[in-house]
Amino acid sequence: MAARLSLDEAEAGILAGERGVLARSITLVESRRESDQRLAEALVARLLPRTGAARRVGLSGPPGVGKSSFIDALGSALIADGKRVAVLAVDPSSARSGGSILGDKTRMAELSQEPNAFIRPSPSGGTLGGVTRTTRQTMVVCDAAGYDVILVETVGAGQSEVAVSDMVDFFLVLALPGAGDELQGIKKGVFELADALAVNKADGDGAMRAKVALADLRSALRYLPRKRASWTPRALAVSGLTGAGLDELWDVIEEHRRLLAGSGELDAMRAAQQRTWMWALIRERLELVFRSNPHVAAALPQLEAAVTAGTVTSSAAADELLAAFTAKA
Secondary structure, X not given: OOOOOOHHHHHHHHHOOOHHHHHHHXXXXXXXXXXXXXHHHHHHHHXXXXXXXXXXXXXXXXXXXXXXXXXXXXXXHHHHOXXXXXXXXXXOXXXXXXXXXXXXXXXXXXXXXXXXXXXXXXXXXXXXXXXXOOHHHHHHHHHHOOOOEEEEEOOOOOOHHXXXXXXXXXXXXXXXXXXXXXXXXXXXXXXXXXXXXXXXXXXXXXXXXXXXXXXXXXXXXXXXXXXXXXXXXXXXXXXXXXXXXHHHHHHHHHHHHHHHHHHOHHHHHHHHHHHHHHHHHHHHHHHHHHHHOHHHHHHHHHHHHHHHHOOOOXXXXXXXXHXXXXXXX
């Protein structure tokens, strides 16, 4: 892309909302080539002052909760209300091949047909919690391109919820319409991250079970510490199938933004997220420098094999690799 689209052209195209330029720019952001990464960083630096208006909403939930159908319904409703919606759906990548099942456009059939929607399936590439290394930069690009709402869907595994909650304004956790054991699919730690909990599939046979689940969630929320001084997490019932509860949910998201903006917490939160992003990049780049060191590269295969075989402890191997890294040539 670098040879075909200049930095000026990319910036102008994104600010003009050109979908083709947006897609190509995100491909640049996702590239692992060092030259592409430098260009992407320069592009993001230019775009950053033109961002901040978009609503950034993260979504998570246990398998089978219906995240994609929910996003399809919510995104379509927002577009019908005159908004432009970008969906960043992080796909689980194969640990061996790095491949990814990029099926989000088929899972969001209605939304994918909307000209004011932009769906970007991104392979996680094996990064922590399934959150792609470049999701933050992609959010900046979509914000600058004029999308009013950016929805970030996580695979809901490991630490992905923590990673997503550190890059969005509002974090929504979807729950299954059941009680007791069915609600154990949501960990206590995820409850503490949530700005709202929504029981999905609150329709048909699930309507009564959703009421029970909703009562349990509201009860649980009373015992959790508040995430923000000016905000008390909410619990409500929704249906991605019928659209029930979606207007109420969006009202909650907008109320959350108004309260945090009024108290100054929104600006403080976004500043803290930028600091978190900086340290994440530092850790990533330090590891790249570490692995590329010739002394480390020479010793690493043998030490990894020894740790795997149990003949060397992880601590001893780490100490030896660090010593190799700091050794003079």
